[in-house]
Amino acid sequence: MTVQRQYTLPNCNLKLEGLNTGDDTDPMAPLTVVLNSECIFPGTPHVLSGGREFLDALVKTVSDYAQSLLSGIPYPLPGEVSAAQPVVLKPGEHHRHHLMATVTAADGTATRQTLELNSVQLFDLVEAVDQLLADTLTLPDLTLQLSSLDRRHVRPAEPMAQRAVPAAVGLSTLAAAAALFFLPPVPEFEVQRRESEGASLSELVEQEAANLAEAEAPPDDSETATGDRAAGTDSDDDATVADPIAAGVALDRLATAAAITDTETLSELAAELEDSLADALDAEVAFEDDLIYRVAVSESGDILGYKYENDAALINVDSTPLPELTFISVDTTTTTDEPVAQFLVTFDEAGEVTAEPIDADELTDADSEE
Amino acid sequence: MQLDSPPAPSAPSILETLPVPNLPTQDCPRRVRMDLDLLILAIESLDVAGSEALLKVSDQLGLQSVIPGRVKLWRIRSTNPMRRQNQRDPLSIAEAKALTIVICFLAKRLSVLMRQLLLGSQQLSDKQLAFDHHFRLADYLLRFRSLFRARMNPQRAGVIAYSTDEKLNELAISLLTRLLFCTGTQGPQRLWSSLFDGEVV
Numbered sequence: 001m002t003v004q005r006q007y008t009l010p011n012c013n014l015k016l017e018g019l020n021t022g023d024d025t026d027p028m029a030p031l032t033v034v035l036n037s038e039c040i041f042p043g044t045p046h047v048l049s050g051g052r053e054f055l056d057a058l059v060k061t062v063s064d065y066a067q068s069l070l071s072g073i074p075y076p077l078p079g080e081v082s083a084a085q086p087v088v089l090k091p092g093e094h095h096r097h098h099l100m101a102t103v104t105a106a107d108g109t110a111t112r113q114t115l116e117l118n119s120v121q122l123f124d125l126v127e128a129v130d131q132l133l134a135d136t137l138t139l140p141d142l143t144l145q146l147s148s149l150d151r152r153h154v155r156p157a158e159p160m161a162q163r164a165v166p167a168a169v170g171l172s173t174l175a176a177a178a179a180l181f182f183l184p185p186v187p188e189f190e191v192q193r194r195e196s197e198g199a200s201l202s203e204l205v206e207q208e209a210a211n212l213a214e215a216e217a218p219p220d221d222s223e224t225a226t227g228d229r230a231a232g233t234d235s236d237d238d239a240t241v242a243d244p245i246a247a248g249v250a251l252d253r254l255a256t257a258a259a260i261t262d263t264e265t266l267s268e269l270a271a272e273l274e275d276s277l278a279d280a281l282d283a284e285v286a287f288e289d290d291l292i293y294r295v296a297v298s299e300s301g302d303i304l305g306y307k308y309e310n311d312a313a314l315i316n317v318d319s320t321p322l323p324e325l326t327f328i329s330v331d332t333t334t335t336t337d338e339p340v341a342q343f344l345v346t347f348d349e350a351g352e353v354t355a356e357p358i359d360a361d362e363l364t365d366a367d368s369e370e
Numbered sequence: 371m372q373l374d375s376p377p378a379p380s381a382p383s384i385l386e387t388l389p390v391p392n393l394p395t396q397d398c399p400r401r402v403r404m405d406l407d408l409l410i411l412a413i414e415s416l417d418v419a420g421s422e423a424l425l426k427v428s429d430q431l432g433l434q435s436v437i438p439g440r441v442k443l444w445r446i447r448s449t450n451p452m453r454r455q456n457q458r459d460p461l462s463i464a465e466a467k468a469l470t471i472v473i474c475f476l477a478k479r480l481s482v483l484m485r486q487l488l489l490g491s492q493q494l495s496d497k498q499l500a501f502d503h504h505f506r507l508a509d510y511l512l513r514f515r516s517l518f519r520a521r522m523n524p525q526r527a528g529v530i531a532y533s534t535d536e537k538l539n540e541l542a543i544s545l546l547t548r549l550l551f552c553t554g555t556q557g558p559q560r561l562w563s564s565l566f567d568g569e570v571v
Contacts, residue, residue, distance in 0.1 A: 010485075066551055066560060067560060067563060067564050067567065068567075069547065069548070069551065070548055070551050070552075070560055070561060070564035071564035071565070071567035071568070072544075073567045073568045094492070094495045094496065095491075095492065095495070095543065095544075095547065096492075118488070118489070118492045119488050119492065119547045119550065120485055120488050120489055120492075120550070123550050123551055123553075123554070126551065126554060127554045127555060130554050130555040130556040130560075131555050133556070134555050134556065144556050144559060146556075146559055146560065146563040147563065148391055148563050148564075148565075148566035148567050148568075148569065148570045149567040149568050149570070150568070150570060150571070151568055151569065151570065151571055153567075153568060154567075154568035
């Protein structure tokens with residue numbers, strides 16, 4: 001029996017004609033075979049009609065389009081009408097929607113129709129489809145198939161090319177900067193200078209620390225006889241304390257230096273030393289005892305260091321010209337390779353200065369005894 | 371058999387009409403929270419007594435256990451990250467379902483008005499006239515703009531996008547269209563499914 005079902009909305013009428021499978025007496029038998037479906041938009045001359053294929057395409061397209069309109073996320077819908085997709089909906093401007101459909105007339109000729117629907121008309125079309133889907137007496141096999149879109153369907157906010165721009169710019173800038181860095185010549189690395197600078201700095205710090213520690217330490221007579229002992233015993237004048245210490249250290253520093261063995265040079269140096277000391281010695285100063293110092297002299301005649309040999313020498317060291325004449329190196333702890341001559345200098349009670357060369361071998365023996 | 375405690379309250383059966391989406395997390399995504407609150411905002415702009423009606427309808431539909439009162443309703447709506455008083459609490463699936471059903475129920479009541487407004491806006495934009503020429507539409511837009519500006523945090527990036535009247539009008543019209551689609555026979559199912567578009571895995 002031919003059955004007609006109609007879904008009437010203010011702006012859209014959906015009309016179905018078909019056959020029901022039940023016996024003719026049952027008016028509630030479901031319609032299962034669609035012969036013709038017709039979609040009419042009152043107020044417009046358009047009539048879309050077709051068979052079951054058209055109806056299926058209409059239901060699918062309209063349902064998906066409604067979902068994309070509700071969520072604002074575009075569904076993967078075909079853009080053009082084709083044989084496989086007889087109904088297509090596309091968004092237009094000003095909240096309008098373009099419904100395109102291929103309509104097959106009764107004589108078999110296919111014509112393409114395009115309708116422009118506003119939101120209310122589209123809603124009525126959706127509602128007509130929904131009512132058809134909800135109707136259990138018409139095509140019970142057609143039901144609403146809704147499934148939310150997968151995450152991967154969401155289009156990123158910016159296209160891939162646009163998102164790649166910052167990364168590309170960054171990479172090219174890095175490459176350009178790297179190329180530019182190859183243009184200037186490679187600076188020459190001065191190893192020697194840097195090493196000495198670094199060493200002197202660290203040793204200065206160490207020395208400072210050592211001096212501080214010894215200044216705080218209580219005087220200790222059992223300490224080995226070095227110039228440093230002056231720091232403990234000499235309490236007369238703080239300003240002059242530094243000189244004997246530094247000079248003593250300087251003498252220690254010269255311990256490993258090569259000794260000048262040439263006797264002629266030695267006698268010349270001795271004479272020179274006697275003269276310079278006698279010239280610088282204050283004539284009015286009188287010593288109660290002989291002052292004996294061990295003095296190291298470089299080849300050029302400079303006094304590099306001295307050390308007292310008796311207690312009187314230590315007490316009266318400021319009265320002698322030795323602190324003034326001694327060349328104190330900035331770098332007091334580094335051993336020097338410069339050849340030195342060592343002399344035993346004696347300031348006697350009469351103000352006479354005598355310098356006697358010391359044999360290098362004797363010197364080392366004396367040191368080891370101490 | 372003697373029971374020591376009352377039976378655990380079961381979820382309202384009306385919520386079972388909506389399927390549970392396959393989400394990577396237990397709570398509703400950010401977009402769901404925003405959309406639901408904005409749709410309610412549109413309903414409030416259409417109907418002055420919208421929020422009262424919302425509570426009444428949720429009582430009628432047996433959703434008291436999910437939305438027990440206006441404080442709870444306010445807390446649920448404040449999960450919208452655009453809000454000034456944004457609650458950091460999550461929005462549960464049951465709460466989102468309840469809001470969806472209530473929104474569709476209220477939208478159905480207002481469908482005649484929404485049709486009028488949408489047809490009016492279509493005619494005005496076809497003639498390139500301002501929305502002010504349609505009294506009822508202008509009223510809706512004005513109320514929507516003032517409600518939006520009163521409640522949304524203007525420092526939020528999502529709110530800055532709607533800084534001008536034109537953009538807010540556009541948003542209001544698009545919300546009206548969405549509400550119209552909620553009034554249909556399958557409205558709740560369509561709205562519920564659309565909320566999770568692009569969120570499910």
